[in-house]
Amino acid sequence: xPHEREQAKIAVIPHQREEFIPGFxxxxxxxxxxxxxxxxFASTDISILxxxxxxxxxxxxxxxxxxxxxxxxxxxxxxxxxxLPKDLIESELFGHVAGAFTGALGCNKQGLFEEVCGGxxxxxxxxELPYAMQSKLLRVLENKTFRRVGSNKTIILxxxxxxxxxxxxxxxxxxxx
Numbered sequence: 728x729p730h731e732r733e734q735a736k737i738a739v740i741p742h743q744r745e746e747f748i749p750g751f752x753x754x755x756x757x758x759x760x761x762x763x764x765x766x767x768f769a770s771t772d773i774s775i776l777x778x779x780x781x782x783x784x785x786x787x788x789x790x791x792x793x794x795x796x797x798x799x800x801x802x803x804x805x806x807x808x809x810x811l812p813k814d815l816i817e818s819e820l821f822g823h824v825a826g827a828f829t830g831a832l833g834c835n836k837q838g839l840f841e842e843v844c845g846g847x848x849x850x851x852x853x854x855e856l857p858y859a860m861q862s863k864l865l866r867v868l869e870n871k872t873f874r875r876v877g878s879n880k881t882i883i884l885x886x887x888x889x890x891x892x893x894x895x896x897x898x899x900x901x902x903x904x
Contacts, residue, residue: 761788769795774868776853777891785891786851793847798887801846806839809855816860823876840873843886853890864888 753759768775769792777785786805793803811819822838840848853861867873871884 765791766795768792772796772798772887774888775890776896777889778896779891779893781893785893786849789847789849789889789891792889793849793887796847796887798846802843803847803849804839804843805849805851808850808852811856813857816856817863818876820860820864821873821875824878835875838873838875840867840884840886841882845885847887847889850888850890852892854892854894854896 753762765788775789775792777788779785789805790803793799806820818836818838820838820840822836822841824835850864853864856864863873867884868888872881873884874881
């Protein structure tokens, strides 16, 4: 006769969710609900913010949403916001034209949003960006347009944006951080 703990383990039958996330085995009803949400969000083209502690799988969720979306044959780009050089964040995301700033010599450069054309950009730890850049990103999400640094030509955003943070946004706003 198995021990009580072993009986409990035997009684829990995992649900394979290969159709949601390859290799993902789900035990709890909460995780089954998460898998269902992934599929539901993947069928839309809305921008998404994922909140959760470090190490809980925010990037895995973003990747699963991309893989289940109609954009799955297009690029998926992970952008680790804290590692972007502070003085080059805008250029890295939006690109720049030749001569826009010191070091922008010779040619125009596409930004990450242009490189992911038709696909999905995952902005990990977005709250680590300076507030001014977060404000610019909000305008990009609202208008679906941006400009390269130093350019007056508007570019239409053709990418889905999924962002993630380990901060509790509502709590941060309440404390005015």
